[in-house]
Amino acid sequence: TQLLEQSPQFLSIQEGENLTVYCNSSSVFSSLQWYRQEPGEGPVLLVTVVTGGEVKKLKRLTFQFGDARKDSSLHITAAQPGDTGLYLCAGAGVQGAQKLVFGQGTRLTINP
Amino acid sequence: GAVVSQHPSRVICKSGTSVKIECRSLDFQATTMFWYRQFPKKSLMLMATSNEGSKATYEQGVEKDKFLINHASLTLSTLTVTSAHPEDSSFYICSARGGGLGTDTQYFGPGTRLTVL
Numbered sequence: 001t002q003l004l005e006q007s008p009q010f011l012s013i014q015e016g017e018n019l020t021v022y023c024n025s026s027s028v029f030s031s032l033q034w035y036r037q038e039p040g041e042g043p044v045l046l047v048t049v050v051t052g053g054e055v056k057k058l059k060r061l062t063f064q065f066g067d068a069r070k071d072s073s074l075h076i077t078a079a080q081p082g083d084t085g086l087y088l089c090a091g092a093g094v095q096g097a098q099k100l101v102f103g104q105g106t107r108l109t110i111n112p
Numbered sequence: 113g114a115v116v117s118q119h120p121s122r123v124i125c126k127s128g129t130s131v132k133i134e135c136r137s138l139d140f141q142a143t144t145m146f147w148y149r150q151f152p153k154k155s156l157m158l159m160a161t162s163n164e165g166s167k168a169t170y171e172q173g174v175e176k177d178k179f180l181i182n183h184a185s186l187t188l189s190t191l192t193v194t195s196a197h198p199e200d201s202s203f204y205i206c207s208a209r210g211g212g213l214g215t216d217t218q219y220f221g222p223g224t225r226l227t228v229l
Contacts, residue, residue: 042220092216105155
């Protein structure tokens with residue numbers, strides 16, 4: 001069974017600070033997605049990373065896929081209150097498995 | 113971008129009644145749709161995987177007779193919660209995946225809040 005360990009599960013920081021969220025596994029994934037979810041809404045796709053070592057940037061958010069495609073990180077620079085939400089990583093198995101493996105989620109709160 | 117809708121967004125029903133939730137992919141054909149359940153402050157829990165024209169594959173512990181899934185077309189899947197009870201109250205979210213959009217990526221609907229009285 002593939003597992004994704006996401007950390008930290010809770011993070012509360014001040015506006016302007018930087019932060020990193022990690023997703024780690026002992027399994028290899030063909031791709032990994034990052035989602036952001038607000039209360040009462042469905043997850044919204046932020047990025048999909050596919051290639052080992054890949055780095056993608058989305059404004060102040062930087063996503064990295066590990067060289068071995070077993071881990072990923074999300075780094076937010078100069079966090080703003082609008083970044084508050086639940087961040088979810090989800091990996092797709094290499095053997096053509098249809099379903100995603102989700103991390104536990106990181107509940108991020110940015111205080112003004 | 114890929115858009116997935118869900119209807120209704122919120123439903124309140126009496127114990128013992130059945131509730132149907134619709135999930136539609138609006139701008140792409142979804143070969144596979146997924147149904148999730150989410151408890152407060154928790155991550156998503158996959159309930160079942162649905163491929164168009166075939167029977168859904170349920171995750172361990174999910175009662176297939178309780179949660180009926182139909183995926184009759186490439187743009188529509190439905191989840192029917194039969195004989196709902198208060199413990200079925202939850203946030204239900206669907207997602208859709210189409211081959212042309214990146215095989216692994218799932219696009220999520222806005223969710224349906226079910227409250228069973």
